[in-house]
Amino acid sequence: VDLVTKTFQNDSIRDHSYLYIDNSTGSLFVGARNYLVQLKLEDISDKSALKTEKVVASDENRKLCSFNGKSVEYCQNYIKYIVRVDNSTLYFCGTDANTPSEYQVTINDNKLEISSPQKATACPRDPKDNTTAVYVTSGNPGDVPALYSATILDNGKATISRPQLVKDGKKVSEKLENADPIRWLNEPQFVASFDVGEDVYFFFREIALEYTNFMKKMVSRVARVCKKDLGGSSLLVNKWTTYQKARLNCSLPGSFPFYFDLIQDVQLVNNTFYGLFISSVNGSSGSAICAFTVDSVKDRFADRVYKYRETPNSIWTPLPASKIPDKSEPGKCINDSKSLKDVEENFMMEYPLKDAPVQQQGNKPLVFMDGIQMHVLQVDKERSRQGGSLILYAASNTGEVYKIHSWDNGKKQAISTVFSPLPKSEVIWDM
Ligand SMILES: *[C@@H]1O[C@H](CO)[C@@H](O)[C@H](O)[C@H]1NC(C)=O
Ligand SMILES: *[C@@H]1O[C@H](CO)[C@@H](O)[C@H](O)[C@H]1NC(C)=O
Ligand SMILES: *[C@@H]1O[C@H](CO)[C@@H](O)[C@H](O)[C@H]1NC(C)=O
Ligand SMILES: *[C@@H]1O[C@H](CO)[C@@H](O)[C@H](O)[C@H]1NC(C)=O
Ligand SMILES: *[C@@H]1O[C@H](CO)[C@@H](O)[C@H](O)[C@H]1NC(C)=O
Ligand SMILES: *[C@@H]1O[C@H](CO)[C@@H](O)[C@H](O)[C@H]1NC(C)=O
Ligand SMILES: *[C@@H]1O[C@H](CO)[C@@H](O)[C@H](O)[C@H]1NC(C)=O
Ligand SMILES: *[C@@H]1O[C@H](CO)[C@@H](O)[C@H](O)[C@H]1NC(C)=O
Numbered sequence: 001v002d003l004v005t006k007t008f009q010n011d012s013i014r015d016h017s018y019l020y021i022d023n024s025t026g027s028l029f030v031g032a033r034n035y036l037v038q039l040k041l042e043d044i045s046d047k048s049a050l051k052t053e054k055v056v057a058s059d060e061n062r063k064l065c066s067f068n069g070k071s072v073e074y075c076q077n078y079i080k081y082i083v084r085v086d087n088s089t090l091y092f093c094g095t096d097a098n099t100p101s102e103y104q105v106t107i108n109d110n111k112l113e114i115s116s117p118q119k120a121t122a123c124p125r126d127p128k129d130n131t132t133a134v135y136v137t138s139g140n141p142g143d144v145p146a147l148y149s150a151t152i153l154d155n156g157k158a159t160i161s162r163p164q165l166v167k168d169g170k171k172v173s174e175k176l177e178n179a180d181p182i183r184w185l186n187e188p189q190f191v192a193s194f195d196v197g198e199d200v201y202f203f204f205r206e207i208a209l210e211y212t213n214f215m216k217k218m219v220s221r222v223a224r225v226c227k228k229d230l231g232g233s234s235l236l237v238n239k240w241t242t243y244q245k246a247r248l249n250c251s252l253p254g255s256f257p258f259y260f261d262l263i264q265d266v267q268l269v270n271n272t273f274y275g276l277f278i279s280s281v282n283g284s285s286g287s288a289i290c291a292f293t294v295d296s297v298k299d300r301f302a303d304r305v306y307k308y309r310e311t312p313n314s315i316w317t318p319l320p321a322s323k324i325p326d327k328s329e330p331g332k333c334i335n336d337s338k339s340l341k342d343v344e345e346n347f348m349m350e351y352p353l354k355d356a357p358v359q360q361q362g363n364k365p366l367v368f369m370d371g372i373q374m375h376v377l378q379v380d381k382e383r384s385r386q387g388g389s390l391i392l393y394a395a396s397n398t399g400e401v402y403k404i405h406s407w408d409n410g411k412k413q414a415i416s417t418v419f420s421p422l423p424k425s426e427v428i429w430d431m
Pocket of ligand 1 (some may be wrong): 010011012013054
């Protein structure tokens with residue numbers, strides 16, 4: 001066995017759906033149902049370092065929630081994400097019995113101080129909805145730090161948003177979010193987000209409009225927005241002017257490639273996104289881990305080929321270059337997006353989707369596992385950065401954790417350990 005394990009267990013603290021490693025305080029924060037827990041990273045079983053705070057929905061919220069026909073399970077407070085704001089402050093959001101709330105946590109030596117709930121701008125109501133958020137500290141307008149989040153809103157619509165930014169009492173940016181058309185986002189489930197250079201990237205799966213001629217087909221996507229975006233001045237007021245998305249191609253090659261269309265998780269290490277995908281939620285699903293270099297994602301967003309259809313009944317084809325407004329560079333990060341011409345804003349509104357997918361590195365998955373549904377991915381970043389082999393951990397929906405080594409530029413891999421940390425077969429939600 002090449003794993004040393006320590007355990008923290010408390011039967012009243014359940015549904016550990018979000019884990020956050022805070023290296024600067026040497027802690028593991030656990031977002032659970034009705035609890036925020038701080039554990040010592042070096043030894044999570046160390047009770048002397050344990051801090052637990054209850055974060056329950058108010059009686060009023062719970063009453064209203066069940067009055068609205070929701071189950072007792074639903075009407076709890078599920079923590080959906082945790083981000084660090086500075087050395088002594090975290091933000092997290094919770095579903096708060098159907099009234100999503102945001103909280104601020106001050107980390108003291110002996111206690112976690114949690115603020116009273118504020119109405120969340122970016123948190124789902126439904127505990128089952130998948131949300132992602134990333135706190136970006138540099139590169140925003142005025143260099144004001146901001147939370148970028150992707151979530152399903154109250155009205156069932158999905159959005160990627162950034163709140164209003166204020167510097168020295170002066171507004172430097174409006175709140176930005178997605179425009180409404182389902183071309184931008186169509187029933188997505190978000191899995192991860194990353195701050196990379198001048199962009200923020202979001203990974204999700206959604207129903208692909210470009211294939212719905214046959215049936216509802218989900219595909220995996222990466223979308224990006226530029227941090228400097230200020231929104232537009234005509235059609236895209238308070239909306240991103242730099243939103244673009246592309247399909248992710250994680251597939252077994254062949255004359256009929258076999259696609260893994262349901263992205264589950266993503267990790268970023270060594271300028272490469274490692275994505276975990278499954279092929280289907282039903283029956284005999286397989287899982288794959290595919291690598292996408294940051295450069296291949298950037299190159300895709302910099303190309304000038306978009307997908308479009310001439311009429312609602314036409315098939316989707318590459319957009320003729322002549323339709324791109326003269327002298328424009330759609331999606332480019334510019335200092336003043338409010339100076340875009342109306343035709344340029346129109347273009348960004350109409351054509352969010354790139355024609356070609358982002359292709360997997362090496363034209364095949366790094367790892368393919370038949371008959372197993374993987375759900376969470378982690379990378380041993382420090383050891384992988386040191387070189388030699390990449391060390392991945394993938395957790396399944398039946399409670400197994402696979403330790404995988406990949407070397408020789410992804411050409412070779414081996415599983416060294418299969419580990420079952422839980423007493424019974426159940427989904428591992430985070431790792
Ligand atoms: C579990 O956590 C709760 C809440 O902090 C605490 O009251 C209880 O004593 C803990 N149980 C055990 C067995 O440690
Ligand atoms: C995390 O902290 C450990 C111990 O202080 C340190 O060795 C390591 O380099 C840190 N890792 C990162 C990613 O900062
Ligand atoms: C925050 O922590 C980092 C190391 O994790 C340190 O370099 C920095 O000085 C700290 N900042 C403050 C304000 O304490
Ligand atoms: C959220 O993601 C999990 C894991 O992929 C999935 O089981 C669940 O159905 C998703 N939630 C929704 C509402 O689709
Ligand atoms: C999976 O099974 C569920 C329930 O049997 C069904 O509603 C759904 O349409 C199936 N999905 C696919 C992609 O076959
Ligand atoms: C954009 O803003 C940055 C920082 O304020 C400045 O250095 C740069 O020259 C500006 N670029 C243009 C094209 O105005
Ligand atoms: C996806 O990748 C496979 C393997 O490299 C390739 O055969 C296939 O054509 C690609 N699909 C698309 C839509 O680009
Ligand atoms: C990650 O990048 C570092 C620096 O470029 C390199 O030394 C290392 O071998 C890479 N790791 C892997 C697993 O490729």
